[in-house]
Structures are given as C-alpha cells and as structure tokens.
Amino acid sequence: MTADQRAPLRYIAATGVVAVVSTLWFAGWQITGIGPAAVSFVSLPMGAAITAAAAFDLLRRAPLSKPARRFWRAMLLAFAGVAIGYAILAAAGFRDTSILPVMPTAAAVFAGIGFLAAMWAMGRVPLGIGSAGERWRQLLDRAIAFLGGSTVLFHFGLAPMISGNQIWSTQALVLLGLSFTLAVGGITKVSYIRGGPIDRTALRLIGLMGSVGAAVALLMVLGGDQGTIPAQAVAMPIAPVLGTLAVYRQWRFTGAAARRANTWLPYLAVVAVDVPLIAVIPGALTWTDKLVIVASVLVTGLVTVRQFVVFRENARLLREKRASEERLQHEATHDGLTGLANRALFRRRLGEQLERGGATVLLVDLDDFKTVNDSLGHDVGDDLLMAVASVLRESTGADGLPVRLGGDEFAVLISEPTVLGETLAQRILDAFAGPLSTHRLLVHASIGIATAPAGTTLDRLLRDADVAMYAAKQRGKANWVRYHDGMEQPVADHAQLGGELLRALDAGEFTVHYQPIVALHTGRIVGVEALARWMHPTRGTVSPAEFIPAAESTGLIVPLGRFVLREACRQAAAWLAEFGPDALQKFGPNVSARQLHDPDFVTDVQAALAESGLPADRLVLELTESAVLRGQQVSRALYQLHELGVRMALDDFGTGESSLSLLRSFPAAIIKLDKSFVDGIELDEPGSPEADARQAVARAVMQLALALGLDTVAEGIENRAQVDRLLELGYSLGQGYHLARPMPAEAMTRLLADQRDFASA
Incomplete structure (x- = not known):
C-alpha cells in the first residue's frame, strides 16, 4: 500500500473517533442528564465535514477516470450539504431548549441538496449494459425491487411517524424520505452494476449511509421525543464512518472484472411487499378479509419460489452452455495431447504481436523423435511429448507462449520484450539435460531463433526461425542457432541436395567403392x-559427409x-x-x-x-x-x-x-x-x-x-x-x-x- 493509499485512513479514524465520543456522551447523559440535549446534534455535521474533506482529498490526489471523478464531485457536494444543513440544525438546538427543535428551513434546504446530490450521483453510475432489451429488463427489475423495499420502509418507518400522535416537522419527514429513497435506490442500483470505474463496495457503503435513516426513524417512532437523542448521537454518526470507508475503497480501487448482476433481487422484493400485508392482518378486518390476504400472500410467495426455481435452472443451463463454449474454444486453440497452444492460436498471437511491435520466435524440434515412436511405440512417444510440453511450460514461465505445432515440433512465442531468445533457448536445452517422462528417456532438441520488427509478415518470420532450426541440426543437434541474413542459402542447398539425391538414384549416378x-x-x-559414392554430372564427386546426412534427413x-x-x-x-x-x-x-x-x-x-x-x-x-x-x-x-x-x-x-x-x-x-x-x-x-x-x-x-x-x-x-x-x-x-x-x-x-x-x- 502506497502513502497515497494510506491517506484516507486518517479520515476513517477521525469519523470513528467522533462516533465513539458521541456514543460515550449519550451514555453519560443518559445516566446523569447533565448538559444540553443539543450536543447530540453536533456529531453528524462534524462527521459529514470530515467525509467531505476525504472526498476532496480523493479528487485532488487519486487517479480517477472521468465518470468516477463526476461521481465523487457529486458526493463531495452531498457530504458538504449534509454537514452545513445539520450544523444549522445543531445551532438551532442550542437556542431551542426542547429536545426536538424545529428544523430551520435553511438546514432542510442544505441537507436536502446533499441527499439529492447523492441520489443524482448514484443514478448516473453506468450499469455496463449493452443492448436496449437488457436495459429495459433491468429497469423493470429495479422498479420491482425499489417498490418492494420502499413499501417496507414506508410501512414501518414513515407511516407511523405521519399517522402517529407525535407531530413531526415536514422538513424531518422529507429528509427521512430522501434518506430511505437513497438507501433503497442505492442498493437496487449497486446490485445491477456489472463493473466499471467506481468500486462496488464503495457504492454499497454509500447506500448503507441512507439506511441509517431507517434506524433513525425506528428510534424516533419507538421513543418519541426521547428517541431523538440516541438517533442523533448514536445512529447518525455511523453515516460519516461509512462515507469515509467508501472513500478509502475508491482510493484503493484498481479496476474490477465484470460480473453478473444480482437478478434475484426482484424476487426478494416481492416477498418484502408481503411483510406489511401480513402485518395488517391483526387489525379490524373480517375473517374473510384476512383469509383473502393470507391466500394472496401464499400465492405470491409460491409464484416467487416457482420463478426463482426457474431462474436457478436457467442459470445452471447458461453456466453449462458457457462452460461448453469455453471448452470448445479451448479445444479449438489448444493441442489435445499436451494442452499447449496449437498452431492456430500461435499464428493469431504472433500476428497480433507483429502488428503491435517486434516479435521473437523459437522453433523447437526434437532430435530423432521418430526413432522413439518406431522402437518403443506411440504410447511411449506420446508420454514423451507430454513431458516435453511440461518442460517447455516450466522453462518459459511468464516469458512467452509455448506451442505444439504438430508431431515433435514445438515453438515458443516470447511475449516479454526484455527476454533474450538465446537465454530462453539455453534454459530449454538445460531442462532437457536429464531423463524425461515416466520411461526415463533422454531427448535432445534443436532450436531456431528469429526476431522480426513490426510489419514483418508472419510467414517470413517463421521461415527464418525454421532456417535457423535446420542450421542448428546441421551443427550437431542439441543446439540453438539465431537466424541471420544469408543463413537460408546453406539450408536451401541442403534441401536442394535432397531433391538431387532422388534424381541421382533414378539416374544411376551412385556407385559402390x-x-x-x-x-x-x-x-x-x-x-x-x-x-x-556419388558422381554428380556437374559437381563431380560429392563427399559422403555431405550427401549421407541429407539422405538420412530425407x-x-x-x-x-x-x-x-x-x-x-x-x-x-x-x-x-x-x-x-x-x-x-x-x-x-x-x-x-x-x-x-x-x-x-x-x-x-x-x-x-x-x-x-x-x-x-x-x-x-x-x-x-x-x-x-x-x-x-x-x-x-x-x-x-x-x-x-x-x-x-x-x-x-x-x-x-x-x-x-x-x-x-x-x-x-x-x-x-x-x-x-x-x-x-x-x-x-x-x-x-x-x-x-x-x-x-x-x-x-x-x-x-x-x-x-x-x-x-x-x-x-x-x-x-x-x-x-x-x-x-x-x-x-x-x-x-x-x-x-x-x-x-x-x-x-x-x-x-x-x-x-x-x-x-
């Protein structure tokens, strides 16, 4: 963790201290009753101010993308608005001797701006949806989830406050309503974000800040005027702690892979709507009304379960299909015996690398592998090929892509520009020094190395590596050779000599000494x-040291x-x-x-x-x-x-x-x-x-x-x-x-x- 990444820890500590001190004050006040109750209103604006400072520091020092910067600017406005609004309320509390002072209009305006800014920021977070059809489906799912969650919070939170004997100010009710909306909307939104420039955990923490309002409403409904003090001193200071934690998560965010949306949320919302419905059954209803309500709840519950089962089955089928597609894709790009990349994937990666910049290729050909197959059988040969693949995989590591081109011919595409082909080639040859496979066979390889700049054709680079590999074989095998200009002529002469041999056999140019x-x-x-002995019609006597190796190789x-x-x-x-x-x-x-x-x-x-x-x-x-x-x-x-x-x-x-x-x-x-x-x-x-x-x-x-x-x-x-x-x-x-x-x-x-x-x- 860098010094910059550690910076938001001090903001978390500061909001934590404010929350702890406020809770301790409430405990002391509850016991002694000494001091004005307005002290309970101080902790929230202090914590919100610290959170605003953390967001400002994040915008000033952390590397953020344009959408992330836009989001955190809005959150800075939200934290600042809440800090100013509740600071005005705290000041009014010291002037008003009642436990629950009337919220000044200015306080409500600033706090409202803060809540609206947070809601606007959450609403602007991109979902990462591509198609219009998927966008409409998610909009429908989010609406179901939002209405379900809002119904529960309204029934148990706002409704008792509105219909109760205690008279609550319009400002307090509006702010609590905005808090509930932020909580439900935030959770709903975060559940459908697949990835993007804003940390998902940070978004969840901001959504939970709105959920603090539910705790406040519960305390105020249950405790009346006396519930105001614990709501202000204990519950509300938790919100700034969550805010600074969100800043900390975003500061450490380095990017995240896309993930599947939580499509189970609408089913949970349908179940949640039934909770208030069940809660009204004990009221003044006839037994027939209650029976209808119970039946309705059961039907929606069963439908929800049925839909959830279908969803799970569809998700399983989709996973199996995705796994099958990935398996087929792997089989299309990898060798079935060794598990290495195959020729098709090698050519594709090599072509991409040549477009971006230079590329280095090693062609690795096993020496005398045909002898193993002929003398020991193909099963032993396959076992040896798998052992060779393992050696190439371990020797290459993260420096390149090992490939089986076919038969006993392998290749390595170097992906790290700082890795020298000669270094990797020698590493591979050293790995072949001991016996391989379960049959403890000794095997050697000839390696050709070729490097080409950007713009070189793929076939030209492979031809150069092939020429170098044959040159390594001519030098005695178990060797590596780097291609250089002009190297192809001796190899071409060797290949031409093979053609000449066939003609010479048919023409009767060979004699026996x-x-x-x-x-x-x-x-x-x-x-x-x-x-x-070979008497060539134009070259004269050809040395056995020249034509015997050509005859062997052909x-x-x-x-x-x-x-x-x-x-x-x-x-x-x-x-x-x-x-x-x-x-x-x-x-x-x-x-x-x-x-x-x-x-x-x-x-x-x-x-x-x-x-x-x-x-x-x-x-x-x-x-x-x-x-x-x-x-x-x-x-x-x-x-x-x-x-x-x-x-x-x-x-x-x-x-x-x-x-x-x-x-x-x-x-x-x-x-x-x-x-x-x-x-x-x-x-x-x-x-x-x-x-x-x-x-x-x-x-x-x-x-x-x-x-x-x-x-x-x-x-x-x-x-x-x-x-x-x-x-x-x-x-x-x-x-x-x-x-x-x-x-x-x-x-x-x-x-x-x-x-x-x-x-x-």
Missing part, C-alpha cells in the same frame, strides 16, 4: 567394406542403402566366382538406423542374397552403436538376420555409452575398434594420460573380443608404426588409408587378381 580389410601379419585382403538413405546392399552382394558373388571361395571372407555394407527401422529391411537382405547367390555367412552388415540402440523392433530384425546366417559387425566400437552391455544383447560377430583409439597409438609418451588411455582401450577391446570369441578389426590405420603397435596388442585385422583406400570395383578386381597371381607364383 570397396575398401579392403587386410590381415596385418601377411598383408592379404580378407574382406571389403562397401561404401556409396529418408532416401533407405533406397540408397538398398542399392548398396544389392550391388555389394552381386559384386561379392562375382568375385567369389572368379577368384574362388577363399578369396574373400567378409563383404560389409554399412547399414543406417533408418534402414533398420524399415519393416522391409530383412526382406531386402533376403532378396539381395537370393538374387546374387552370395552365401549368407559371407555378408557382414556394419552397424554403428547408435543404430543398434533402438529398441525391440531393431533387435528383432537383427536376430532374424542372425538366424539367416548373416553376420554383424559393431562399427565405431568404444565411442558409445553402452558398448559393453551391447555385446550381451547384440548378436555381434566382429568388433571394429574406432579410429579415435588408433590415432597416436604408435607414439611412446611416458606418463601421458591420453596415450595410456588409447592403448588401454585398445588392449581391453582385444581381450574382451578374445573372451567372447569375436573377430576384431582396427579402423583408421595411417602408418606402419600403428600396424606394429596393433600387432603387439594382438590385433590381426586392420583397415585404413595406409593399407588401401576405397576403390571402384574394377580396381578392386585387379588387386584381387594380383593377390591371386602372387599366391600362385
């Missing part, structure tokens, strides 16, 4: 690894791998026919993870063996650890191939996290030591942790292979010293540029022919 696997002791070729690795498999089997069968069954023992095409997930892969292998006539035990499928660690479908395919007699080589062994555990579950026949453990193995660096580690891994892999009865092949041999060190460690087979580079089938044929001629010489 073969890299020998050599016995390190003798130099004899014992097998080959089959490798795809899915063309499956037909490309099928071509390499069939061509390798055909060529291997031809070499065995030409050079004899002992010429080569191993023919090893590489197999990707995408091929293993192809449901026709086992059938493709069977077809390649059948078409070529190659014995199944000569075919060695080379698989990386990342391709093998893919779930039940991959494992089932590998065991089916193993049962056919096809052998499997575990390529790049030692670089994964589960190399040793793989050997217990994977039907491997050959382990290929990764090149990273061969590089520098020949160097003698006493005390070097790196050199010791390389040799320790190479030695451990060899001992493990011997224990399990597996063959070993050392990859990436580049010099004679590495051959000698590997021989010392027990390796008998190797592969690398020092031994032989990959070569076309014709060159490999000549090499095998030379080897045959040398052996026969």
Whole structure:
C-alpha cells in the first residue's frame, strides 16, 4: 500500500473517533442528564465535514477516470450539504431548549441538496449494459425491487411517524424520505452494476449511509421525543464512518472484472411487499378479509419460489452452455495431447504481436523423435511429448507462449520484450539435460531463433526461425542457432541436395567403392567394406559427409542403402566366382538406423542374397552403436538376420555409452575398434594420460573380443608404426588409408587378381 493509499485512513479514524465520543456522551447523559440535549446534534455535521474533506482529498490526489471523478464531485457536494444543513440544525438546538427543535428551513434546504446530490450521483453510475432489451429488463427489475423495499420502509418507518400522535416537522419527514429513497435506490442500483470505474463496495457503503435513516426513524417512532437523542448521537454518526470507508475503497480501487448482476433481487422484493400485508392482518378486518390476504400472500410467495426455481435452472443451463463454449474454444486453440497452444492460436498471437511491435520466435524440434515412436511405440512417444510440453511450460514461465505445432515440433512465442531468445533457448536445452517422462528417456532438441520488427509478415518470420532450426541440426543437434541474413542459402542447398539425391538414384549416378580389410601379419585382403559414392554430372564427386546426412534427413538413405546392399552382394558373388571361395571372407555394407527401422529391411537382405547367390555367412552388415540402440523392433530384425546366417559387425566400437552391455544383447560377430583409439597409438609418451588411455582401450577391446570369441578389426590405420603397435596388442585385422583406400570395383578386381597371381607364383 502506497502513502497515497494510506491517506484516507486518517479520515476513517477521525469519523470513528467522533462516533465513539458521541456514543460515550449519550451514555453519560443518559445516566446523569447533565448538559444540553443539543450536543447530540453536533456529531453528524462534524462527521459529514470530515467525509467531505476525504472526498476532496480523493479528487485532488487519486487517479480517477472521468465518470468516477463526476461521481465523487457529486458526493463531495452531498457530504458538504449534509454537514452545513445539520450544523444549522445543531445551532438551532442550542437556542431551542426542547429536545426536538424545529428544523430551520435553511438546514432542510442544505441537507436536502446533499441527499439529492447523492441520489443524482448514484443514478448516473453506468450499469455496463449493452443492448436496449437488457436495459429495459433491468429497469423493470429495479422498479420491482425499489417498490418492494420502499413499501417496507414506508410501512414501518414513515407511516407511523405521519399517522402517529407525535407531530413531526415536514422538513424531518422529507429528509427521512430522501434518506430511505437513497438507501433503497442505492442498493437496487449497486446490485445491477456489472463493473466499471467506481468500486462496488464503495457504492454499497454509500447506500448503507441512507439506511441509517431507517434506524433513525425506528428510534424516533419507538421513543418519541426521547428517541431523538440516541438517533442523533448514536445512529447518525455511523453515516460519516461509512462515507469515509467508501472513500478509502475508491482510493484503493484498481479496476474490477465484470460480473453478473444480482437478478434475484426482484424476487426478494416481492416477498418484502408481503411483510406489511401480513402485518395488517391483526387489525379490524373480517375473517374473510384476512383469509383473502393470507391466500394472496401464499400465492405470491409460491409464484416467487416457482420463478426463482426457474431462474436457478436457467442459470445452471447458461453456466453449462458457457462452460461448453469455453471448452470448445479451448479445444479449438489448444493441442489435445499436451494442452499447449496449437498452431492456430500461435499464428493469431504472433500476428497480433507483429502488428503491435517486434516479435521473437523459437522453433523447437526434437532430435530423432521418430526413432522413439518406431522402437518403443506411440504410447511411449506420446508420454514423451507430454513431458516435453511440461518442460517447455516450466522453462518459459511468464516469458512467452509455448506451442505444439504438430508431431515433435514445438515453438515458443516470447511475449516479454526484455527476454533474450538465446537465454530462453539455453534454459530449454538445460531442462532437457536429464531423463524425461515416466520411461526415463533422454531427448535432445534443436532450436531456431528469429526476431522480426513490426510489419514483418508472419510467414517470413517463421521461415527464418525454421532456417535457423535446420542450421542448428546441421551443427550437431542439441543446439540453438539465431537466424541471420544469408543463413537460408546453406539450408536451401541442403534441401536442394535432397531433391538431387532422388534424381541421382533414378539416374544411376551412385556407385559402390570397396575398401579392403587386410590381415596385418601377411598383408592379404580378407574382406571389403562397401561404401556409396556419388558422381554428380556437374559437381563431380560429392563427399559422403555431405550427401549421407541429407539422405538420412530425407529418408532416401533407405533406397540408397538398398542399392548398396544389392550391388555389394552381386559384386561379392562375382568375385567369389572368379577368384574362388577363399578369396574373400567378409563383404560389409554399412547399414543406417533408418534402414533398420524399415519393416522391409530383412526382406531386402533376403532378396539381395537370393538374387546374387552370395552365401549368407559371407555378408557382414556394419552397424554403428547408435543404430543398434533402438529398441525391440531393431533387435528383432537383427536376430532374424542372425538366424539367416548373416553376420554383424559393431562399427565405431568404444565411442558409445553402452558398448559393453551391447555385446550381451547384440548378436555381434566382429568388433571394429574406432579410429579415435588408433590415432597416436604408435607414439611412446611416458606418463601421458591420453596415450595410456588409447592403448588401454585398445588392449581391453582385444581381450574382451578374445573372451567372447569375436573377430576384431582396427579402423583408421595411417602408418606402419600403428600396424606394429596393433600387432603387439594382438590385433590381426586392420583397415585404413595406409593399407588401401576405397576403390571402384574394377580396381578392386585387379588387386584381387594380383593377390591371386602372387599366391600362385
């Protein structure tokens, strides 16, 4: 609470003190009877003056809308008029020795102006009604409520004063009537205000100020002249306290949401009208008259109950309809699985933000999510998507809108201009560091960041973010990249390369090269690894490092791998026919993870063996650890191939996290030591942790292979010293540029022919 918001508290305290002191004076006067009764008239003008000062301070210092300022100006006039009018009455009381002095005309005029100003202010408060039909319905309801409440107050308040033996001044009766009107009208009006610039509680408090008149009337009717003193000293000082409380509520008011009007009020008013009717039954009426009155009261009561029941039922139906509409609206703008905003809501919010100013978008794409669906099933995949959505929701917080665009693609629209896209992207990647979902899966994501100024088209900004996201994937995944001008060219080249791949497959531009696997002791070729090569008609030889990732991302690795498999089997069968069954023992095409997930892969292998006539035990499928660690479908395919007699080589062994555990579950026949453990193995660096580690891994892999009865092949041999060190460690087979580079089938044929001629010489 600010200092300005605390300011009206002193006015509440002042009016409270006046009310308490006045009540204490009355208690003392009641006991001792000492002092003039006119003292009781002083508390109301003092309290009203304090309330007027509070309203003036509110107008001077508080930020108010134009309608609120108009309302409180009228209330300032009302408080000031009551203060002046009752100050004149108090002065007259000290001159007149009677308990109830005649109210001077000037006092009645000022007090009347005050009441009329308060009534005018309440009448001008906007109801927040849109349609004319609703305005007329509310006018009818308010009229019923007003008449019902007024009838009760008239019967029990004004009527006894008018018809009683005590003669009351016209001024007093008029002011009490205005007070009753303000009370009933205020309560009726407040009940139908749905929202607006004036605090509802403040309006209720002002309405209650008029209700103080009911207490005054009751005291004066019951006590006659003697009731005037407690009415003036105890009841009336409560009104200024209510007034300062109303000022305090308005001072703290910051705006309120619209709410439904109290449509039950007319039913309450119908019941209220029956109260005076029942009250006259004990009077001088015949029993038949009384029976008619009772029956009328019962009928109106039953009708009221019936109408109220109908109203409650209609209200329930309306709530259900509103809830159904809100549910349908939510379903139309949110993803059914994750509960995040969907593409439609994302585009709408992004368009609105681009119209107002700049916008920043993060595109989040899960890496290798298809593998989870294919290997573990869609239920596990859905569970992972829900966990990812939860991570995005928690990581984004109030900084943006997380969205599921579809599949495994998500987005975040940053709503806070002070939040940097890089900061939020790193926060998301950090949240992906641990296992997710109930299945404890590790998942990574690639994030593209793009920012655009106002006026940029929505599709342009999304294209930039998409380009940045693909650039992040090309940099190794689990990464974020911000878009910059010119970034789209490499991505476009990558996409164009995918189209070129499809054309190249149809045009027969791919060939198979073969890299020998050599016995390190003798130099004899014992097998080959089959490798795809692309001879582009205009670009020349395209590096596998360039086209293999494109083939993987486009899915063309499956037909490309099928071509390499069939061509390798055909060529291997031809070499065995030409050079004899002992010429080569191993023919090893590489197999990707995408091929293993192809449901026709086992059938493709069977077809390649059948078409070529190659014995199944000569075919060695080379698989990386990342391709093998893919779930039940991959494992089932590998065991089916193993049962056919096809052998499997575990390529790049030692670089994964589960190399040793793989050997217990994977039907491997050959382990290929990764090149990273061969590089520098020949160097003698006493005390070097790196050199010791390389040799320790190479030695451990060899001992493990011997224990399990597996063959070993050392990859990436580049010099004679590495051959000698590997021989010392027990390796008998190797592969690398020092031994032989990959070569076309014709060159490999000549090499095998030379080897045959040398052996026969």
